[in-house]
Each structure stands twice: as C-alpha cells, then as structure tokens.
Amino acid sequence: MSTAGANIAMQSPQASSARQPLLSVRGVKTYYGNIIALKGVDMDVNEGEIVTLIGANGAGKSTLMMTIFGNPRCREGTITYAGKDITKMPTHEIARLSIAQSPEGRRIFPRMTVYENLQMGASMNGLAHFDQDLERVCTLFPRLKERLQQRGGTLSGGEQQMLAIARALMSRPKLLLLDEPSLGLAPLIVKQIFQIIKELNEKDGMTVFLVEQNAYHALKLAHRGYVMVTGNITMSGTGRELLEDPQVKAAYLEGGHH
Amino acid sequence: MNAPSITSTAQTQAVTRSFDLGAAFKDAFKTALIMLGLSIPILAYKTDQSGADLFLTPRWGLVAIVCAIVFGLRLVLHAFTASRAYTKATPSAHQATEPVGATPSAFQHVSRFAIPFFLGVALAFPVLIYLIQGGLNESRYWVDLGILILTYVMLGWGLNIVVGLAGLLDLGYVAFYAVGAYSYALLSTTFGLSFWICLPLAGILAAFWGMILGFPVLRLRGDYLAIVTLAFGEIVRLVLINWVDLTNGGAGISSIPRATFFGLPFTAGEGGFAATFGLEFNGMHRMIFLYYLILFLALLTNFVTMRLRKLPVGRAWEALREDEIACRSLGINTTNTKLTAFAIGAMFGGFAGSFFAVRQGFVSPESFNFLESAIILAIVVLGGMGSQIGVAIAAIVLVGGPEVLRNLTFLQSIFGAGFDPNEYRLLLFGVGMVSMMVWRPRGLISEREPSVILKERKAISGSLVKEGHG
Numbered sequence: 001m002s003t004a005g006a007n008i009a010m011q012s013p014q015a016s017s018a019r020q021p022l023l024s025v026r027g028v029k030t031y032y033g034n035i036i037a038l039k040g041v042d043m044d045v046n047e048g049e050i051v052t053l054i055g056a057n058g059a060g061k062s063t064l065m066m067t068i069f070g071n072p073r074c075r076e077g078t079i080t081y082a083g084k085d086i087t088k089m090p091t092h093e094i095a096r097l098s099i100a101q102s103p104e105g106r107r108i109f110p111r112m113t114v115y116e117n118l119q120m121g122a123s124m125n126g127l128a129h130f131d132q133d134l135e136r137v138c139t140l141f142p143r144l145k146e147r148l149q150q151r152g153g154t155l156s157g158g159e160q161q162m163l164a165i166a167r168a169l170m171s172r173p174k175l176l177l178l179d180e181p182s183l184g185l186a187p188l189i190v191k192q193i194f195q196i197i198k199e200l201n202e203k204d205g206m207t208v209f210l211v212e213q214n215a216y217h218a219l220k221l222a223h224r225g226y227v228m229v230t231g232n233i234t235m236s237g238t239g240r241e242l243l244e245d246p247q248v249k250a251a252y253l254e255g256g257h258h
Numbered sequence: 259m260n261a262p263s264i265t266s267t268a269q270t271q272a273v274t275r276s277f278d279l280g281a282a283f284k285d286a287f288k289t290a291l292i293m294l295g296l297s298i299p300i301l302a303y304k305t306d307q308s309g310a311d312l313f314l315t316p317r318w319g320l321v322a323i324v325c326a327i328v329f330g331l332r333l334v335l336h337a338f339t340a341s342r343a344y345t346k347a348t349p350s351a352h353q354a355t356e357p358v359g360a361t362p363s364a365f366q367h368v369s370r371f372a373i374p375f376f377l378g379v380a381l382a383f384p385v386l387i388y389l390i391q392g393g394l395n396e397s398r399y400w401v402d403l404g405i406l407i408l409t410y411v412m413l414g415w416g417l418n419i420v421v422g423l424a425g426l427l428d429l430g431y432v433a434f435y436a437v438g439a440y441s442y443a444l445l446s447t448t449f450g451l452s453f454w455i456c457l458p459l460a461g462i463l464a465a466f467w468g469m470i471l472g473f474p475v476l477r478l479r480g481d482y483l484a485i486v487t488l489a490f491g492e493i494v495r496l497v498l499i500n501w502v503d504l505t506n507g508g509a510g511i512s513s514i515p516r517a518t519f520f521g522l523p524f525t526a527g528e529g530g531f532a533a534t535f536g537l538e539f540n541g542m543h544r545m546i547f548l549y550y551l552i553l554f555l556a557l558l559t560n561f562v563t564m565r566l567r568k569l570p571v572g573r574a575w576e577a578l579r580e581d582e583i584a585c586r587s588l589g590i591n592t593t594n595t596k597l598t599a600f601a602i603g604a605m606f607g608g609f610a611g612s613f614f615a616v617r618q619g620f621v622s623p624e625s626f627n628f629l630e631s632a633i634i635l636a637i638v639v640l641g642g643m644g645s646q647i648g649v650a651i652a653a654i655v656l657v658g659g660p661e662v663l664r665n666l667t668f669l670q671s672i673f674g675a676g677f678d679p680n681e682y683r684l685l686l687f688g689v690g691m692v693s694m695m696v697w698r699p700r701g702l703i704s705e706r707e708p709s710v711i712l713k714e715r716k717a718i719s720g721s722l723v724k725e726g727h728g
Binding site: 069103 | 580585587590709
C-alpha cells in the first residue's frame with residue numbers, strides 16, 4: 001500500500017504543476033494581538049492532491065488553516081483560491097466558494113441531531129441536492145446513518161469526527177480542509193477516516209488539505225507535505241521524501257506509529 | 259445485556275407502548291366518581307345557622323369543581339408516569355450506545371395531548387369563566403388575568419427567538435415592548451390611525467429598533483452582550499422619560515383610542531358592537547375581544563416561530579447558538595442571522611407593546627422598567643430555552659402565580675389578620691427560582707425537539723429519498 005501511495009505521490013505534482021495551484025498562500029503573516037503566529041508562510045495546494053501540513057503543538061498549523069478561512073485574518077500576504085483573491089473576503093463567503101472545513105475540535109452542533117447537522121452543512125446551496133448528498137455521506141459513514149436522529153453531542157469522539165467531515169462534504173466542496181481528524185481517536189478509527197479521505201481523493205477527485213500531528217499516517221496518505229516549525233514552513237516535499245527524511249524522522253516519527 | 263434486563267425492558271415497553279388515552283380517562287373517571295361519593299357527606303351540604311334555625315345549603319358547584327380537579331390531576335399523573343416509564347424503556351437520546359430511531363421522545367409523547375389540552379383551555383377560557391362565575395361582570399377579573407398572562411406568553415415567545423433559539427442573551431427586551439406601545443400611542447393620538455394600521459407599523463418600528471440594537475452588539479456574546487442590551491433597555495426608557503415634547507415624559511400618554519371590532523367600536527350607542535349584534539351593551543365585550551386578540555397574536559408568534567425553526571434561517575439561529583465559528587465556516591452569514599433574530603424577536607415585542615397600549619389606554623415609562631425585562635427573561639429561562647410549551651407554562655406560573663397568592667386569604671387565619679400573602683410574593687418567587695435551578699437547571703422543558711423527525715429510521719436509504727424529506 002505504501003509503495004502504491006508513493007507512486008501516485010511522485011506523479012501527481014508533476015502532472016498538475018503546469019496549471020495554477022487551486023489554493024496558494026503567499027507570504028502570509030498572522031498575529032494574535034502582538035504575538036506573531038505565522039511568520040510569512042508560502043504554500044500551494046494543487047487540484048486533485050492531498051497535501052498535508054505537519055508540525056508540533058503550537059507550530060501554527062491550525063492558525064494557517066483558520067487564516068485561509070479569514071478568521072483570524074492575516075496582516076500581510078495574499079491567499080488565492082482558484083485564481084481569486086480571498087485574503088479579505090468574509091469567512092462565510094469563502095465557504096461558499098466550494099471550500100469546506102472540518103475545524104479543529106470538530107465543532108459539531110451538540111444539541112442538534114445528526115440530520116440537522118448535515119442540513120446545516122448543505123444549507124449554503126439551499127438543500128438543493130440534500131437527499132443525494134445525505135445518501136452519499138451515509139454510504140461513506142454507515143455509523144452516521146444509524147444515528148441520524150441522535151443529538152450530535154451524544155456521539156462518540158470518532159462519530160463526531162465523522163459527522164464533522166460528513167457535514168463539510170454536504171456542500172460538495174472542491175477543496176476540503178481537515179484539521180487534525182485523528183485527534184483523540186482510537187487507531188482503528190483513525191485508519192478508517194484516513195481510508196475515507198483517500199477514497200474521496202481518488203474516486204471523487206477531491207482536493208484535500210490535511211493538518212495533522214499524526215505525521216506517519218498523514219505523510220503516507222499525502223501526495224505532498226509541508227513541515228511547520230514555529231510559524232515557518234521549514235521543509236516541503238512529497239510524502240515519501242518527507243517520510244524518509246532523517247530530520248522529519250527524528251522530530252515527528254520517533255516512537256513511531258507503525 | 260443479560261436476560262433479566264431484556265425481559266424487564268420488554269415488559270415496561272409493552273406497558274408504555276400500550277398507553278392509551280381511553281384507559282387513562284376511564285381510570286380518571288373512576289377516581290372522580292370516588293371523589294363524588296366522598297364529597298356527598300363531606301362537601302355537598304353546608305349547615306348555615308340563621309337565628310335558631312339550621313339550614314342546609316347545597317354546594318353542588320363546589321363538588322363539581324373538586325371532582326373536575328381530581329379528574330384532571332389523575333390524568334396528569336397518568337401522563338407523567340407513562341412518560342417516565344417511556345423514557346426509561348426507550349433508549350434515550352442521551353445514550354450513545356443504542357441507535358435512536360424515529361420513536362417519539364417522552365416530551366413529544368406528552369405534548370401530543372398536552373398541547374391540544376392547553377389550546378382548548380385557552381380558547382374556551384372566557385366561556386369557562388363565564389360559566390363558573392355566572393356572569394359577564396363577575397368574570398372581569400379572570401379575563402383580565404388571562405389577558406395579562408397571554409401578554410407575557412407572547413413576550414416570552416418573542417424573546418425566546420432571541421435568547422432560546424439564537425442564544426443571544428437579551429436583558430433589554432422591554433425596550434421593544436415600549437417601542438411598540440409608544441408607536442401605537444403616538445400614531446393613534448397624533449395622526450388618528452386605527453389600531454389595525456398601527457399594529458403592523460408598531461411591529462415594523464420595533465423590528466427596526468431591534469436591528470439598531472443588533473449592529474453594535476454583533477461581535478459580542480454572553481455577559482458583554484447582556485450588559486449592552488441591559489443598557490439599551492434603560493436608554494429607551496430614559497429617552498421616553500426625558501423627551502417630553504414627544505412622549506410627554508413621565509406623565510405618559512393617556513386617552514389612547516381603543517381597539518374596534520373591525521371598525522365597530524365597543525360603545526353603548528348606535529353603531530356600536532353590542533347594538534350591531536343585537537346584544538345588551540356590556541364593557542366585558544371589549545375585554546373578551548381583547549382576550550381573543552392577544553390569544554391570536556400569541557398563537558401567531560408561536561406559529562411563526564415553529565415555521566421558522568424548520569426553515570434555513572431558524573436552523574441557522576440554532577446553529578449560531580451552538581457554535582458561531584462552525585456556522586461561519588459552513589457559509590452562514592452570521593451578521594444577517596443575528597440581525598434577523600433581533601429584528602423578528604423585537605417585532606413580536608412591538609406587537610405585544612401596541613396591544614398593551616390599546617388595552618390600557620395609557621402608557622408611561624413606568625411600565626417598561628428593567629424588572630419587566632427580567633420577568634420576561636425569567637419566563638424564557640424557567641420554561642427551558644427554546645421550548646415553546648415550556649415558556650407558556652412558565653408564563654402562567656410566573657404571572658398567574660402571584661395573583662393566586664393574592665387570593666390565599668385563608669392564610670390569614672393561620673398567620674393572623676395582618677398577614678398579606680402578596681408581600682411575600684418576591685420571596686416565594688425567589689424560592690421557586692432557586693428550587694427550579696436545583697431540580698431542573700435547564701428549565702421546565704429542557705428537551706430540544708428536533709426540527710426534523712424522520713418517519714422511519716431504516717427508510718433513509720430508499721423511501722426517504724423518494725419522499726423528498728428535507
């Protein structure tokens with residue numbers, strides 16, 4: 001499995017490098033008050049890729065993800081999506097450009113039912129093809145199908161993560177941003193979720209930007225990866241390259257998730 | 259799961275599933291019969307002494323009332339135990355271990371006949387009071403109380419949109435009530451507009467003020483929002499006091515025209531309501547009309563809220579209450595969502611306000627102090643934020659309760675003649691609040707009813723899609 005994944009990883013960036021990247025981040029600096037969180041980040045996500053961003057706690061991974069969505073807003077730099085400058089666009093308008101996000105900490109609506117949560121995910125396109133999309137996410141996550149009438153807050157952690165991803169998928173996004181989908185989940189469920197991400201990418205051609213601490217799984221899955229250290233991108237390369245890089249190995253793969 | 263637990267669950271389920279209204283009614287009827295039997299020797303006759311003679315005064319009316327109360331209580335008990343057993347027997351929505359299907363929750367089960375019951379009582383209230391009190395003039399007090407309670411039910415439902423659904427804590431709701439009341443008072447006294455024209459205008463004006471409040475507080479939540487809304491309520495009241503040219507200051511506006519029955523005034527003379535319908539003139543006609551007017555307005559508030567909850571905007575309100583950041587990243591314009599919540603909530607406050615003005619015929623800033631806001635908020639919080647029926651019950655308890663207290667004159671025989679139960683109103687109010695927070699910290703009805711109820715759990719794959727739900 002790992003070699004197959006690596007093969008795709010080698011081809012894909014070359015195939016799409018001629019075109020403009022779907023999402024490009026240039027020189028982005030983000031502050032929390034006076035504290036600088038992102039110190040000028042450059043990053044590209046090409047169409048049809050899985051790109052992962054790994055790094056330690058507090059490196060600024062989630063900040064970058066949220067900055068793409070305009071919350072918090074970057075003070076310097078530009079963010080372009082599909083050729084459009086989205087740097088100063090309000091968050092909800094960014095979301096309407098077929099970018100979906102499964103934010104850190106899942107952020108599902110706990111008192112609303114799973115069904116209602118999914119409705120919220122589809123609300124930006126007016127529930128136009130809600131039934132089809134519901135059917136689709138229910139096939140992806142059979143667990144959710146059983147629990148449609150249950151309150152979101154009563155789901156287990158893994159199910160909540162599935163719901164957060166499913167909710168993001170309801171808007172039929174071209175680009176899916178996932179923030180630590182493996183956080184706090186059992187290894188088996190992590191595997192399931194990563195398998196689903198892979199399927200989404202391979203079958204539906206969905207572009208995925210994945211922020212992860214679980215570096216081994218993330219790099220194995222991704223076509224390309226970036227490593228972030230205290231607000232800077234320090235390394236980038238294909239998933240395979242990064243997996244085999246001694247520095248990455250030492251910093252993020254020690255103790256191994258093998 | 260071991261065997262005994264399965265059988266016991268199955269048994270309870272068999273019992274509760276077969277809970278039918280017929281059996282409950284039968285049992286309640288039996289209990290009432292027993293009560294009747296008991297009351298014949300105890301209650302039915304009273305001995306009255308007049309000089310040296312003893313008279314037996316029959317009190318069948320009292321017996322009937324007592325039997326009716328027992329009947330009602332027995333029914334309530336049945337509903338209560340059934341719903342309780344039901345909650346225990348069915349996998350509750352709070353349990354993650356069992357998939358929960360389309361089986362209605364205990365709340366839905368109770369509300370199925372509690373709501374028609376409440377609605378029936380509300381609709382028949384003036385008639386019931388007329389029959390019990392035996393005359394139009396005697397029932398004035400009760401109809402008046404009914405109007406007061408319904409006004410608060412309506413205000414509670416209006417505020418419920420802002421606080422219960424959208425989760426925006428608003429301590430200045432009375433400002434919109436005041437805007438509505440003064441809009442009617444000023445428009446009718448200055449331009450001579452009729453109530454039916456002023457009612458929508460008052461709603462629109464209040465909604466407009468709701469938006470004005472909404473803009474500065476868009477970025478605030480929780481405590482900070484509460485403080486700003488509190489200040490807003492006070493500002494509106496102070497403006498009403500100090501802008502003497504327009505509002506006549508603290509003296510208020512009096513002789514506000516009264517509502518007409520679609521153009522027919524409630525007057526004794528020719529062309530009045532009574533004369534047109536060939537009735538004997540009675541001031542109570544107007545009161546009963548006002549009662550049905552506020553009932554209609556309150557039900558309208560409820561209806562609109564229930565419909566909105568099923569629409570994207572209502573869902574967005576609830577999602578906003580749950581998680582604002584998630585809302586935004588799902589493409590929801592939180593600015594518009596908040597403003598619509600403020601505006602629509604305020605609009606109903608405005609309707610209620612203009613009703614208040616037309617009922618009283620007099621408005622002054624006195625009526626719109628912070629205590630009013632606090633009571634309305636207490637109604638929403640005690641009722642269970644977001645629950646319509648809970649808010650109605652809380653309004654009845656909080657507004658009707660003190661009135662009942664006023665009538666507990668028998669307590670004077672215990673505590674002495676100087677005892678005025680009304681003075682202990684706030685004390686009891688406080689005790690009630692504290693005990694509520696101890697036993698039901700999330701309000702009377704804390705269960706949130708899903709806006710969509712799937713008919714059948716398994717139907718989701720095929721048949722649901724065909725039916726086109728959602």
